[in-house]
Amino acid sequence: MATRRISDEPGYVLHRYDWSESSLILEVFTRHHGRIALIAKGAKRPSSSFRPVLLPLQPLRLAFGRDGEIRALKDAEWVGGQVMPVGDALLSGYYLNELLLRLLARDDPHPPLFDHYASTVQVLASEHGEALQPALRAFELLLLRDLGLLPSLDVQTLALAPLDSQEPYSLVPEAGLVQSSPDERASLPGADWIALETALRDPVPFFAVLRQVAGALNALKPQLRNLLHYHCGGAPLRTRQLMMDLQSL
Missing domain, CATH: 2.40.50.140 (Nucleic acid-binding proteins)
Incomplete structure (x- = not known):
């Protein structure tokens, strides 16, 4: 039995x-x-x-x-082995949890994503504040890729044309990776997108992506925020709004 x-x-x-x-x-x-x-x-x-x-x-x-x-x-x-995150790290952890609640269907296993989540939580609990934002961006990219919501980052999505390493490109909901104007702040050169795609395919992708996003945080954050907002149905994330409200005090 x-x-x-x-x-x-x-x-x-x-x-x-x-x-x-x-x-x-x-x-x-x-x-x-x-x-x-x-x-x-x-x-x-x-x-x-x-x-x-x-x-x-x-x-x-x-x-x-x-x-x-x-x-x-x-x-x-x-299990033990780590302390409870505090301050911004704690709010960031609640943000990760809300993303999973919004985007994961019940009873749908994602073992690699679970491992990425565990690695991210370890970073949040490590008290290394400088790693907080890179860890969040790395998890967002890995979450989107695991759920099939992130296009390949080494080609233009609609045209399937290779990226020019020097030209700027932006990640846009419904259109994927598209060439952008030179004055678009939320963009990255083709070489950076290609490097991110390589990191996502690494045998240990969390740490590879973590290293790669560190130099592109300001440009990546609004693009990933818009993409996640779109796939969450347009409703604002409560944890993100809370973090914004606290920053404005």
Whole structure:
């Protein structure tokens, strides 16, 4: 008889909702099962073993039921090895979680993306503030590529023409990578796009892309923001709006 329980599954809590006076519904990103919903019965009770463990941005090992739209959480263990991000890094982690909630379908596994997410969270928890923005841009690129939403970056998307290494190009929703005017600030020369495509195809793409985006942050950020906004259905991300509001105080 097949087991009705999945055990020792790597996962991260993306979001949690109150279910009753004592229980929680969790949105969880797992390595082998994708984004799933779990019910953690009694998790809000002071005596619950779940209470100190079910935190966002912390690596967990989970056991849960195999079937159902909302599966029963059986066990959760903190893997350890990293601290909780704080300040801007914490808000950035919530931003990553909101992207996954918006863009990932339930029960659709993405093991490589899970590994990229884990690497990004490690950077957020490292207290190296200078790596925060490169890590976010690297994850955005890898997320879009993993979901099939990022075109090849070494050719013009519509014309399928090779890029001129010296000419500027921009990433545009619905049109892909297109040649832009020389005075367009949100653009990169062809050589940079080609280097990004090479990094995305690297056997260890997160760190390859992380190195490559470091010199192109100002130009990449608005282009990726527009592309993600488009694929999220046009609704603003709440975490991004919160970060903007805090910066304006």
